[in-house]
Amino acid sequence: QVQLVESGGGLVQAGGSLRLSCAGSGRTFGNYAMGWFRQGLGKEREFVAAINWSGGSALYADSAKGRFTISRGIAASTVYLQINSLKPEDTAIYYCAASRTFGATSESQYAYWGQGTQVTVSS
Numbered sequence: 001q002v003q004l005v006e007s008g009g010g011l012v013q014a015g016g017s018l019r020l021s022c023a024g025s026g027r028t029f030g031n032y033a034m035g036w037f038r039q040g041l042g043k044e045r046e047f048v049a050a051i052n053w054s055g056g057s058a059l060y061a062d063s064a065k066g067r068f069t070i071s072r073g074i075a076a077s078t079v080y081l082q083i084n085s086l087k088p089e090d091t092a093i094y095y096c097a098a099s100r101t102f103g104a105t106s107e108s109q110y111a112y113w114g115q116g117t118q119v120t121v122s123s
Contacts, residue, residue, distance in 0.1 A: 002026035009117030022096030033102035038092035052102040
């Protein structure tokens with residue numbers, strides 16, 4: 001069993017930055033690839049970025065390239081999502097999730113999910 005807890009969301013002005021964190025626990029957490037998804041109000045949840053178990057490989061949605069950076073802590077128990085130059089359209093609930101497969105972009109490929117953290121970007 002893997003437990004995930006996100007933090008770091010909040011209200012920020014456009015152009016600002018945030019770093020979201022996802023703390024993982026469970027005996028096998030370090031074996032999982034991790035992903036970040038987001039869901040805006042009235043929208044479907046969408047893939048943002050993924051990182052493999054070692055932190056050595058990352059994958060981004062086209063919409064996330066250039067402003068988003070996914071990383072994994074040294075102990076691999078925490079995954080981060082750095083978001084720069086925030087835009088109002090980045091407003092969403094951001095979720096982290098764990099998958100046995102690196103490179104998974106579909107929700108169905110992720111077995112464990114956190115509760116989400118709200119990011120609100122004001123113009």
